[in-house]
Amino acid sequence: MHDTKIEYSSAAKWLHWSVAIGIFVLLWLGLQQAGMERGPEKLELRALHASVALIVLALMAVRLVWRFLNGVPAHPDGIPGWQRAASTLVHWGLYISVFVQLISGSMTVATGGNALPFFGLFSVALPIVENDESHEFWEEIHEFSWVIIAVLLIVHVLAALYNHFVLKNNVLRRITIGVRKGS
Numbered sequence: 001m002h003d004t005k006i007e008y009s010s011a012a013k014w015l016h017w018s019v020a021i022g023i024f025v026l027l028w029l030g031l032q033q034a035g036m037e038r039g040p041e042k043l044e045l046r047a048l049h050a051s052v053a054l055i056v057l058a059l060m061a062v063r064l065v066w067r068f069l070n071g072v073p074a075h076p077d078g079i080p081g082w083q084r085a086a087s088t089l090v091h092w093g094l095y096i097s098v099f100v101q102l103i104s105g106s107m108t109v110a111t112g113g114n115a116l117p118f119f120g121l122f123s124v125a126l127p128i129v130e131n132d133e134s135h136e137f138w139e140e141i142h143e144f145s146w147v148i149i150a151v152l153l154i155v156h157v158l159a160a161l162y163n164h165f166v167l168k169n170n171v172l173r174r175i176t177i178g179v180r181k182g183s
């Protein structure tokens, strides 16, 4: 179950890919509603966006705890120092920017005087007072920080593809199908 020296555990793999899918869905839903006219459809899409985001928030919290308890596999041999540093920086950059996005989204809703919806089943009211100024502040952060996530994500995916297809090492396999025996 624990992350071994060369491969991620199945829990870490599931958490990585479910969060990744969640974030792609959130980027799509967020941008989709941004382009819509005011009205009930826009509000519905926003509520769906916020509901999916609550799942991602829960998964990210579990993931962060898992990472602190289990760590991550060491870099494969022969990776230059600057690439190791860049990889660590991008991974932590992703954690931070995703949390900023989750917090700013929740604060946008809460300072707007609303509870966080969850698929119409229940809603979570944060102990935050409605306030126009802070609403605008958090909204601006939320409308900007997804760009940081997108840029880091592009670097992250290109690095994964470079490792897999150019360096031909186990970096992509160790978080997907697993490292082949003897490699």
Ligand code: HEM
Pocket: 023, 026, 027, 028, 029, 030, 031, 034, 046, 049, 050, 051, 053, 054, 056, 057, 098, 101, 102, 103, 104, 105, 106, 107, 108, 109, 116, 139, 142, 143, 144, 146, 149
């Ligand atoms: C990783 C998590 C998240 C991602 C990637 C994300 C992404 C986005 C994007 C791309 C937009 C459109 C921004 C724009 O208009 O330029 C947006 C808008 C919005 N998001 Fe999120 N979001 C996330 C989490 C949340 C959470 C946790 C909530 C609330 C519970 C939330 C509530 C909203 C709201 C209310 C808007 C509309 C704000 C506005 O008026 O522009 N988001 N989100």
Ligand code: HEM
Pocket: 012, 016, 019, 020, 021, 023, 024, 067, 072, 087, 091, 092, 094, 095, 098, 153, 156, 157, 160, 161, 171, 172, 173, 174, 175
């Ligand atoms: C929004 C989506 C994504 C986020 C937030 C994300 C974040 C992360 C983070 C933080 C790690 C470090 C391990 C950990 O702490 O769990 C990681 C590892 C990894 N990710 Fe992603 N990732 C995303 C999407 C992707 C995609 C689409 C690919 C595929 C091309 C990918 C490929 C990898 C690989 C290969 C590793 C292992 C790197 C290593 O072991 O050094 N990720 N990801």
